[in-house]
Amino acid sequence: MKLELRGITKRFGAMTANDNVNLVAEPGQIHCLLGENGAGKSTLMNVLYGLYQADGGDILLDDKVVKFAGPGDAMAAGIGMVHQHFMLIPVFTVAENVILGHEPTKFGGLLDLDAARKQVREISDRFGFEVDPDAIVGDLPVGVQQRVEIIKALMGDAQVLVFDEPTAVLTPQETDELMAIMKQLRSEGKAIVFITHKLREVKEVADKITVIRLGKIVGEASPKSSANELASMMVGRAVDLDVEKSVAKPGKATFKISNLSAWNHAGTKVLDDINLEIHEGEILVIAGVQGNGQTELTEAIIGMHGKTSGSIELDGKELIGKNVKQVLDLGVGFVPEDRTEDGLVAEFTIAENLMLDRSDRKPFAKGISLQLGYLKKFALEKLKQFDIRAQGIDSTASQLSGGNQQKVVLARELSRELRLLVASQPTRGLDVGSIEFVHEQIVATRDSGIPVLIVATELDEATQLGDRIAVMYKGKVIGVVPSSTSRSVLGQMMAGISA
């Protein structure tokens, strides 16, 4: 079935999320929709799936205009969607999840779960998924959950399949398997729309590429284009994706983690005997699939994690047992993974956010009174130095784009006398331009002779930014390897296999 979007426009208030967007996906082809975070990809797909109503334009299936009042209509018309955040109910079985919304029934409206199991097995066998229809979804690994999501999308004989950022939660191996599944679906004659911002994946599977920027289609590209060409189209100016950095000149190992273990509220071990060392002037990247203890590790360093044992030493001083303020005062800079939740106070101004950690002391405070004059001077200086694009220092943090918010966090953390920088997914959700800036700042920090610890979930970032890479899996450090290590080895380590 051929899908065509013609002149789709979708506005939210004054903001136009999709502006006259055209897109054609042919059967037996993988059509990539490439764009940065916030470019309007997901909005477009939600319009297609009936979750949003377009303000203008038409959806055509096999050249006939269709109208979707809700997702039920879209499904009935043969559109299946693999959502970025799985639309699966963790406590239901695979079969129950898959039939939800179009349940087979026996007499009297009773569920026919046998029919459901059969349907699951059929699709599962066709693709070699090996999914047990009676397994509880919440117990399954993420990669298998995604297969359930794919089975769900394929039920009801979907002919157009939309994959919305499907690789964000997968290991490299799982990503490769997903690519193979997409190719198999293509060979079965499905029309596939693959939404992503990852250039490597686009180049691997795309038959056709459409690039979207700020809600508008900026053009089509050939899968043969280089990554830098694609990125330039996506961003709208020439970009260089490679991180510019010289060879590290590591000094003394001033930051040492030994035998660190931590437990969560339920008493489960979340960090298991971690041993790491970082030298002055060196970037150590913690790589791994999200949720393997990275968050807990950064929390333990900063003094935010509850129950820990072992030792974390900075310049010979023990950090465990100290509270967050004491840790920061020892010269630890911290960029949290969720900048809007933990990095900034959304309704505070830029200036206020810039002094959050030092508002109690000189030169920001004298006795009980804040030195607003000094604060203004300081904030204006940082605005310029970090190229923060805002109306002024009195704009609130919530008014800024993600990239500018991250610059505020960096400006604050880097303006202290640092002895260690800890940054958790510092480029998550940022546009390419901001990513470049953040990388530059991190490398500059390293070059000033400070040990740097970065948590990265994207392998490209890990290998480009890191001098060494420590891979975490289920709360353990599987191994520490040089950043020249191949993707496949790193991928295996991310799946728990020691190098």
Added chain:
Amino acid sequence: MKRSFKTSIALSVFTLISLWLSVTAPAGTTLFSFNAGKELFAIPDFEIPVAGASWIVFLVLLVVTGFSWWLSIQRKKTPLWLTGIFAFALVQQVLVVLFVGQMFPVTTTLQGSLALAVPLIFGALAGVLSERVGVVNIAIEGQLLAGAFASALITSITHSLTLGLIAAAISGALVAGILAIFSIKYVVDQIIVGVVVNVLVIGLTSFFYSTVMARDLIALNQPERFDQINIPLLSQIPIIGPLLFSQTLIVYLMYAAVAVVYIALFKTRWGLRLRAVGEYPKAADTVGIKVYRTRYISVMLGGALAGLGGAFFTLGAVGSFSKEMTSGAGYIALAALIFGRWNPLLATLAALMFGFAQNLQSVLSIIGSDVPSQFLLMLPYALTIVAVAGLVGKVTGPAATGKPYIKS
């Protein structure tokens, strides 16, 4: 699995209590009587020596506890049925000790327990339907009270018990409707709405009781009551006959409601969708299930059930309405719901347990026991806390309960 000794520790504590009861057991015997009068054949009463029985129970508890420890060390869970045996044995011991030198009327005590449990069960079912679809139902109390008031008034006026029941169901559904509109459409905190609704219903019913009913109590607050229906043969089986099959229509409706809610919830399309909405409304929405409509319907159906439970107070038990006559039954129903892990069958068992404890307290005060009645009244709730913390394990309700769904 992680090793957890919580259950074993809880069982050990109770075993120690049992040991203490056995050591201090008074001399004498307790008479257990099983007859209510109309049975096909009589079970002979039997006399149990207190000390001997106590020690036997203690030994049983000791074995179960030991087995539980062994399971814990093997990283296995103590099965629920084993905990059930433990609890049953312990209750027997407590009864034997409490009723020493007296007769314990088994059948009539259970009858009274069931009577007290009927509104709790209806209330718990209302809670199941509401919370399984994602709306916290603190307002069970208000729904019960509204049902009690409406059924008394309508039956008094029309002299029709059927109309009284219908009025109870409608008023319960309307009270639930208020909860639903504020928590679904206006996204107000559901617990706050629930409490406000309860206060509102208490105020309204008390107001109308004083201003309308009190003017002519005979015409407006003297409803007929449901007659006992004896089911032929079944009602003559010893113990369970008088207990289960010699009851009023409302009680038979309750049996049906428990079965229907259970089957509908877990075996039908309707129930699967309902639970999906309560667990992850967005996932339900993306497969074309109408989240808001499902929530309204389910919450109001629950309200109708609670209304029937309210009618039991007036048309089934007391025979007239009085101010705040539900006296917290709605909250106990809520406790039964949580104790029963949002499962209609387990919640029913929990409600029966609470009914038993309440009734035991009144039976004991009649025979003039030394144990302070307040202590006994407190016991089921104290046990609930221990049980929920230790025996049941981690209790998690439907994931989206209490969270409004806002369509983007």
